[in-house]
Amino acid sequence: MNSKIKKINQVLQGHKLLLASSSEPYVHFYHGGEINWRTAVGGVATAFDAFMSAYGGTWVALGLGTADANVIDNQNNISVPPNAPAYTLKRVMVTSKEEEGFLALSSNTALWPLSHVVYVRPQFSEDAWLQYRKVNQKLAEALSAECTQNTAVWLNDYHLSLCAQYFKKLQPNVPTGFFWHIPWPSYEIFKICPWHKEILEGLLGADLIGFHTQGYVKNFLYTVEKTLSCKVDWQNFNIQQGNRIIKVRALPIGTDSQGLSELSTAKSLDEINTVRKQFNVLNRKLLLGVDRMDYTKGLPEKMKSLDILFTRYPELVGKLTLVQIAAPTRTKLPEYVQVLENTLSAVDAVNWKYAQGDWKPIVFLNKFMSLKELIPVYKTADVCLVTSLHDGMNLVSKEYIAANSGEGALILSKFAGSAEQLTQAIQVNPFLVEDIAIGIKQALDMPVLERQKRMTKLKKTVMQNTVFGWATDFLQELIASKL
């Protein structure tokens, strides 16, 4: 057993681990009459798959894939990863009405835009709220059915905000942790949600509530203080509700940095050259963006920054290419169609204005790429651009550092949670497109020694803050809350 898993075992003190999130790590779907599977895109699924594959246990999630119901056993379970089974995925099946309302209230139109200060107006509906409550209840019941005498439960993200309270009614003695993966906005913003009080009460069903930054912890505690009649202990970051103490902690998530670094080291010079040839950057700088195609990620701003860069520094025309890999997400929602259109028109405008011969400044790929395909690109990229308008943490920034050759530069939005830890990155304000352009110029002009020095420090930070360390810290706090 490797040391990181040994540590988690010690921390869990014999408790069986039950994890829950809305999205599942593996989705089964029909394609041409055949059943296929794919991995989920998104920070929560990526982070926990590495952890669960190493540790084992049971992961409870909604089965929303078209073929999900056809591959599970009579307990709704399936062993995953499909090509190397290591842990159990328990699928909770919901009706299409429940799915629609649940997703509307959580990721699609309400809690996601509300929590990210990106000026996409959240929309609320009573019916969506009812479905959201029902699905949270179903998840709580599925978790309860899996509990044995010594179980610890770890709930994840804003989709499951009522689940802890429902679950505790069924299993009052099971230590229950909750991690909120996106920003927690100010009280003034959160109270716009018509059910903000119920959501807070739901969350306080947990014994431990985690956020990525201390800023989100403070926003949360202030929201609780203003909304509920419970006492906030600002010194220890605890909430007292009756005779219960609920811990609220800043625990920044990491990546499987060692795994990424090892995969990257194994890439040969040939593979790096293949990436350079593929993107036509054999003698140019490769700038890279990897994001879900989401309006929070600042993609139109990133594309437009190249126009400003080339206007200010015409000598850079033909000298660099931005490769943006944007995974499709929530593609049926109008706001997502709109942000894709805005991004594509910004790409077209820049390419039309500056392309020369066989070179164009932006290669835009609206697709998902496997980690195997991403690693050599991360390794090769001279600059990685993360321009989120707001982001709970942002794992791409950490993946790039872990997999990069050691001479690259990271341009990072000040409004990504990871900006607190990654202080050696070039930090920019993506709301001012000129600032992104200035960041790119700074990265390109930076002497190699300076880049290496910064990258060495950044690598140290991501190696010391891995997904395994994060999970260990969270579970340690959780089990301690029971004692």
Ligand code: ADQ
């Ligand atoms: P996300 O908003 O999904 O996560 P992020 O943390 O960057 O954002 O994670 C995205 C993940 O998807 C990364 O692992 C990345 O490699 C992968 N990905 C992105 N684009 C891809 C592509 N084109 N092809 C393949 N994979 C791609 C949420 C919060 C974040 C928080 C995480 C974890 O919004 O702020 O960091 O959860 O807590």
